[in-house]
Amino acid sequence: MLIGVPKEMQPGENRVSLIPADVKKLIGLGAKVLIEKDLGHNANFADDEYLVAGAEIADARDEILKNADIILRLRKPPITEVGLMKPNSLHISYLDPYNENDLTEEFRQHRITALSMEMIPRTTRAQKMDALSSQASLAGYVTVLLAAEKLPRILPMMMTPAGTLKPANVFIIGVGVAGLQAIATAKRLGARVTAFDPRSETAEQVHSLGAKFLDIDLGDTAQTKDGYAVELTPAQLDIQKQTQKEQIAKSDIVITTAQVFGRRPPVLITKEMLAGMRNGSVIVDMAAETGGNVEGSTAGKTVEIDGVSIIGDGNWANYVACDASQMYSSNLFSLIEEFWDKEQNKFKLDLTDDILHSCVITHQGEIVNERIKNLNK
Amino acid sequence: MLIGVPKEMQPGENRVSLIPADVKKLIGLGAKVLIEKDLGHNANFADDEYLVAGAEIADARDEILKNADIILRLRKPPITEVGLMKPNSLHISYLDPYNENDLTEEFRQHRITALSMEMIPRTTRAQKMDALSSQASLAGYVTVLLAAEKLPRILPMMMTPAGTLKPANVFIIGVGVAGLQAIATAKRLGARVTAFDPRSETAEQVHSLGAKFLDIDLGDTAQTKDGYAVELTPAQLDIQKQTQKEQIAKSDIVITTAQVFGRRPPVLITKEMLAGMRNGSVIVDMAAETGGNVEGSTAGKTVEIDGVSIIGDGNWANYVACDASQMYSSNLFSLIEEFWDKEQNKFKLDLTDDILHSCVITHQGEIVNERIKNLNK
Amino acid sequence: MDNTLLINLCYVAAAVLFIFGLKELGSPATARRGNLLSSVGMLIAVFVTLFDKNILDFKWILLGIIIGSLIGVFAARAVAMTAMPEMVALLNGSGGLASLLVGFAAIFLDVNTTFTYITIILSILIGGITFSGSFIAWGKLSERISGKPVLFGGQQILNLILVLAIIAAGVMFTLQPENLFYIYIVIGLSLLLGIMVVIPIGGADMPVVISLLNSYSGLAACAAGFAINNIILIVAGALVGASGIILTNIMCKAMNRSLSNVLFSGFGSVKQIAGTAVGEVKPISPEDAYYVLESASNVLIVPGYGLAVAQAQHVVKELQELLEKNGAEVFYAVHPVAGRMPGHMNVLLAEADVSYDLLLEMEQANPRMETFDVAMVIGANDVVNPDSRDNETSPIYGMPIINVDYARTVFVLKRSMASGFAGIENPLFFKPNTRMLFGDAKESIGSVVREFGN
Amino acid sequence: MDNTLLINLCYVAAAVLFIFGLKELGSPATARRGNLLSSVGMLIAVFVTLFDKNILDFKWILLGIIIGSLIGVFAARAVAMTAMPEMVALLNGSGGLASLLVGFAAIFLDVNTTFTYITIILSILIGGITFSGSFIAWGKLSERISGKPVLFGGQQILNLILVLAIIAAGVMFTLQPENLFYIYIVIGLSLLLGIMVVIPIGGADMPVVISLLNSYSGLAACAAGFAINNIILIVAGALVGASGIILTNIMCKAMNRSLSNVLFSGFGSVKQIAGTAVGEVKPISPEDAYYVLESASNVLIVPGYGLAVAQAQHVVKELQELLEKNGAEVFYAVHPVAGRMPGHMNVLLAEADVSYDLLLEMEQANPRMETFDVAMVIGANDVVNPDSRDNETSPIYGMPIINVDYARTVFVLKRSMASGFAGIENPLFFKPNTRMLFGDAKESIGSVVREFGN
Amino acid sequence: MEAVLLIFILMLAIFLGFELINKVPSSLHTPLMSGSNAISGITLVGALISAGEGNNTFTIVLGTLAVIFATMNVVGGYLVTDRMLAMFRKKTGGAK
Amino acid sequence: MEAVLLIFILMLAIFLGFELINKVPSSLHTPLMSGSNAISGITLVGALISAGEGNNTFTIVLGTLAVIFATMNVVGGYLVTDRMLAMFRKKTGGAK
């Protein structure tokens, strides 16, 4: 079976979907690997490392798309490239299926089996393939670094002959994978960390990292079986905003990671809350790309409002492209290995398996994923 | 006594020499404080905070220079401004007296008493006025943040379902105030930290931060009574370089803080050592401004050589201008308070005191500081 | 009279020396001096006894002492360090035999009341058990007899019958002391009983058995003391008897067994019980956990989300250092999904400054699991759940886990029997080699750490 | 005979109950039950005694018991919780008096040997001291007498003379028992001696004194036991006497004093000695340090470079938590130049996750220094050097320091008498209220922490 | 002989007394003190015997006085101790 | 009377025995065992008495045998213990 890995097209994307170490493992399984030239360059993996690992380097990008039985990518493909692919081949990457209806449709028409990494379930068993988690946790680390560097103060406390520098207050909204990692990193740097999340069980998780949890009584909040939050009612959102206000005002750094899977992220910080913050304070809006938790945040750049810098870069994991690639690549390998059929040396696509069942979007010209199908109605 | 504080002229300098809190304290001593408009703007201190603290705001910059009995600055003054100052007034700031002969001469001619913050002795008693230390320790913190952000990997170890990310190796050369702070910060972020310094007692200090000390036998190395290192012999330098080579090669981040007070900093990392490093590795050359510990580092910017980024920004403390200002300002206040004569409400300039003796450069038309005087011969 | 007074005062002195001796034997720093002290006490006791007015003839005594000493010295010199326990068993046996003989001889001493007769029988009984029991123990240890437990039906009943028979014979004897027949029966049966109680025990447990028999030999001496009405025997015997029990108890704990379980549950058969004990949860106290850890030489710590919740990282680090100082090797096995975020455990362990070199990945830890005396599971649950290895029907079947259940002993530190994130039962808690150390992890480990004090 | 046997067996039971009672009184969990047990023991002992064949007439006994009980019950109910120690002193005194009387009465009992006479005198002597001593202690505690030590020249000599006189009188009495004159002298002098030994002691030390006298009253009872040849008195008395000594010892340690120093050095005068003891370094063991900390309610921790070198931050955090659990308030005072880089201590304390709210700046700590029972200086030196405050000639004169020497007790944890960064001597180490806990800070604190165990 | 046995008993009792008390939390110092003090009231047994000896008035007086004081010591001692422990239990509930 | 005293002694001795041993590091288990085992050789004293009683040959035989075994126990016990402790000292030097 031929596994093909084309370069990422998105400008500024340094991550790579497959690293040499995993190439080796795939070949160990009995697959052949064909990669595009300079595949890992931006993530500091040289072509000859791939060659040593046993991959072949294609002369042209099309060659990969045409011949590969499995295409591995990180970002969703340019819609134009779907047509070039071999029918009934398997395409694995982020697909953002909730929003990319055309792309899904394209896959369906060309009878490509499209597997969406976002849709990997959050079960204990599937964790090793869970790219959202792996990338999110790196993202959490990055956001803190960016904020700390932007802040005109230091995070830790310092009692010095030149007076005492108080520890910086960091407030983290949304305690998912990214949020937790952000808490851990900020704590490491010696900041006073407070966090909030509507999912009640997160309180314990926050304490388990030595941080404070901001108690807000929202009445009952639900969570999907995958551990995702369910959207809050407008009423609940208001309560939350009001209560957070004061905490935000006294924070030097606020990091918002609030996401509601498949929905537009909630707006949690309004212009006037910004006004309440000290000059020089920093906000990181992890949700900026998908709409933003902060009023006025701009995807892809850092803006300053009322003396408060709002970082909305997005694609956070890309800052640590090397590690991010390693983890994503490892996620892909685990996925393939899990369903690899040693005898026939091929990927066994068993849609009854609960993992594949929830992450395969299109198959043999059908949209097989329930959620997405209902979406398009 | 009138204390005047003009704005810093250097572009990009955000720090300020006096913050409102200390204005208040100075007035408490019985002094009057006159500041320039927007003095603290870049460090996020508003004019009215100064007014509340009791300062007056001058209409024109010259007004301050003309009338003040004491001028407080951070950076050395433009040589042109020395003439504008009131004769026999006291000017306190960094002066870099070892290199700025003309400036010193100018001070002498206009009978200005020039006090150099660099020359504050490193005695336990003088520590609260020691701006080099206060700024250096912030610098140490900043360098690590910059390096960490530049590195395409994360610093801490992470054992995750997507494989284990090894902790980054950080090597810190020169364990002074800045070096120690850098060690602490890197350690906090979970990196594997190794350090080296020719002053033997630093080994214990390194261990006291939980980091490893790279043992290099250089024979005997001296240290001045102020705790500054004495320059190494060329032979010793060679040994050091050879031994460090391997450590540098396996490091993801190298931070060099090697300084020899009053001398050009030693070059410790050569081009070919750079070649030995992994792609994507990061070097921070804290000494870049004064000549650099790293071959090819450029003062004021980040360059990439052989896939290794070399950060030479300089003026590190400026990244955390707010805290840096607070500390510098507190250093100045401690200095003034120490020699303030409550009865006569004036700064008592007693050159027999060992602190003033070593930090006052010119007085009443004389170069009173031995070291500097001999320099000019 | 005066003479006896003097002798007895010396006995007091001897007793004091024994007391100090025993106390000091208990702690490494003073142990050697303690042994010396008690030997001096012994010397005094023996020496002054020679002035006893009842002693008319010394040649036999001298003969006996010389022979005994020669054998003793030779044995002590000759024996290899590794064979020490056997040696102790033998010596203990001879002590028991001596008590038996003394008791026997006491019959022929002048005055004898019912009371003394009873004590005589006791000394013979206990002495006999000690002798034959120790002898078997010696055999098993030195592999002259198979170390395997010898088990057959009705063993317990047989022992019971033996005991009853001995009692009967004893009563008969007290009724007609002049008839030695019964005494011989008592002797014979005692020896038999000694054998019977020891054979069903596996060689591994012999040290405990010896320690117990040692305590018995003390009691035997004590009984003999009553028989010949000699205080020092009573005191010294009682001291050894009591302290022996305590020591036995401690040794059991170090082997993660209970004394009662050794004393009554037909010894060796414990293993079967344990083997069949699936479904039974066995809690353990921090103190008992200490005894096991103190005697372990390879310890694996498996942290989980609970460690984080309890914020126990610092005290865990301290435990690690104590164990290392105590000569043990300690490693941490970190499961990739332990905790609630990737690298959760790393954050905590780094905070406690646990060296990276001590962290094993699951793949490194599992192959060497058998080599660990103790695996401490601290607030982990799903990641050590054997079901995901053995039970196809389990929702987490297929997730690789850390196979702590293959370690010799497993401690699981958690607050209750509650399940973890995956919300599923964990059969690990019911394994025979698992002990549950209930309570907040930080508290529990803190108490264990404090057990290491003095 | 049979009767006595029964009685005595009951006595054995009583003794056992006393033993358990004392043991359980020692730990919070069981204390109350312990007290109950021993009271049951007492009941048994008293009750069976009434069957003693020597007792011919009960009315006086009943009278006595009733009166005594009434007073006892009333006293126990009436007394305010705060006045407990006084109450104990009084009760103890009456116990001593009782022993005195029993000893006295024993003179008129039938058989008396020299041995019994000696014991009689002992019981009178100790009983007397206990009685009058306790009475004075009560007075001082309830401030009916000034709590100030009453000191005058030749005090020790006078006491010596008293003792000799008592001995003399005692000897005379044994020679001519029929002459009660001497016994009266013994009684009188004993009472006087009791007063003499207590008046020179400050009110603050009274608890220790009472505990000591309590141990004495045990010995008195013991002596009385010998006098009237009654075993339970001997056993119970000896138990109380011995355990009392230990308790006294522990209480001294908690006050950072030595028993011998309380027993012999003419009590109160300790203070003078201490006062003049500048220039003398007083080391302290982790165990003793534990006793002081265990009874402290305000503790200040002053970290320095040594803490960093020892990497003791984690175990310090644990100590903090133990102290807090024990009801104490703990703060950290961080000197701006502590360590070797700005914020050095913050890095470490943050690593150990010490809450920022517990960190006091020098300016906050100094004003309230007197309120701290213990200031623990952990590897700090220059930053707590009083010379920079008091000694113009010192090179670091003028640097503000943390005035630990104003705290009640100062522990300095360091490995040697070596100086710090500034390389100058530190007079703090020689202050009377300073104790040096030598050794690596991590080790030392670790041992202290472990003392908190069991 | 009997004297010797008594000495033995004395010796053992003293050692036992020493061993019984190890580490006592400061909060228990006073209760323990008064608890053991109550035990030392055992001298009451002696008092009873002397008071009961009907033959000699003087001893009877002495004895009765002894009984009074000893009883005070015993009864008062146990009650006081119990009171202290009772409120101690309440006060530092969980604390070890 | 004497019997009672003996019982008292027995009781006290047993309690003392219990109290004497608290926490013994596993490395000391065997030495402590054989050390106290040596003490239990005290039965030698009894053996001496019976062996010394010249009147009855049988008791003499029994006694002498008893002496032999008891002496073995005592002498061997103390020496063995000492040997173990000696090398123990060497082996785990600093270890607590």
Ligand SMILES: NC(=O)c1ccc[n+]([C@@H]2O[C@H](COP(=O)([O-])OP(=O)(O)OC[C@H]3O[C@@H](n4cnc5c(N)ncnc54)[C@H](OP(=O)(O)O)[C@@H]3O)[C@@H](O)[C@H]2O)c1
């Ligand atoms: N690593 C990740 O990225 C990630 C993310 C999300 C979910 N997960 C899931 O989380 C689980 C991790 O497994 P795990 O074994 O680490 O944790 P776990 O299976 O959730 O078990 C944690 C155990 O710790 C005990 N505990 C809680 N607080 C305690 C305390 N204070 N003291 C002592 N014990 C305490 C609890 O039992 P008691 O209540 O009886 O004390 C609980 O059984 C996996 O199922 C994984 O899939 C992991």
Ligand SMILES: NC(=O)c1ccc[n+]([C@@H]2O[C@H](COP(=O)([O-])OP(=O)(O)OC[C@H]3O[C@@H](n4cnc5c(N)ncnc54)[C@H](OP(=O)(O)O)[C@@H]3O)[C@@H](O)[C@H]2O)c1
């Ligand atoms: N904060 C800064 O930025 C900075 C920078 C440079 C210099 N300094 C100077 O450093 C000094 C700081 O004062 P300090 O009181 O913190 O430290 P210090 O005065 O240097 O004293 C540290 C003490 O810790 C003890 N120690 C070392 N290792 C130990 C261990 N493992 N266990 C227990 N004790 C240990 C040493 O005594 P033993 O050897 O007897 O154990 C030493 O006396 C000041 O003089 C300050 O001026 C400060």
Ligand SMILES: NC(=O)c1ccc[n+]([C@@H]2O[C@H](COP(=O)([O-])OP(=O)(O)OC[C@H]3O[C@@H](n4cnc5c(N)ncnc54)[C@H](O)[C@@H]3O)[C@@H](O)[C@H]2O)c1
């Ligand atoms: N079973 C597994 O092994 C596994 C694997 C990975 C993640 N998970 C769990 O899945 C959960 C979600 O992970 P995620 O990071 O991908 O979530 P996410 O990225 O979808 O959302 C981030 C966080 O935003 C929070 N949020 C939603 N609305 C909010 C609001 N109004 N205010 C503040 N916060 C709000 C959510 O609760 C979530 O915690 C986590 O709890 C994680 O532990 C489980």
Ligand SMILES: NC(=O)c1ccc[n+]([C@@H]2O[C@H](COP(=O)([O-])OP(=O)(O)OC[C@H]3O[C@@H](n4cnc5c(N)ncnc54)[C@H](O)[C@@H]3O)[C@@H](O)[C@H]2O)c1
């Ligand atoms: N007495 C006090 O209170 C006090 C106050 C501040 C600083 N100090 C001490 O002064 C000393 C110097 O402080 P600093 O940071 O200003 O020094 P610095 O900035 O002048 O130099 C930085 C470091 O570079 C090191 N160095 C020199 N040559 C080197 C080489 N070839 N290779 C590697 N490293 C080399 C020096 O040893 C020094 O540690 C420090 O030890 C500090 O502790 C003391």
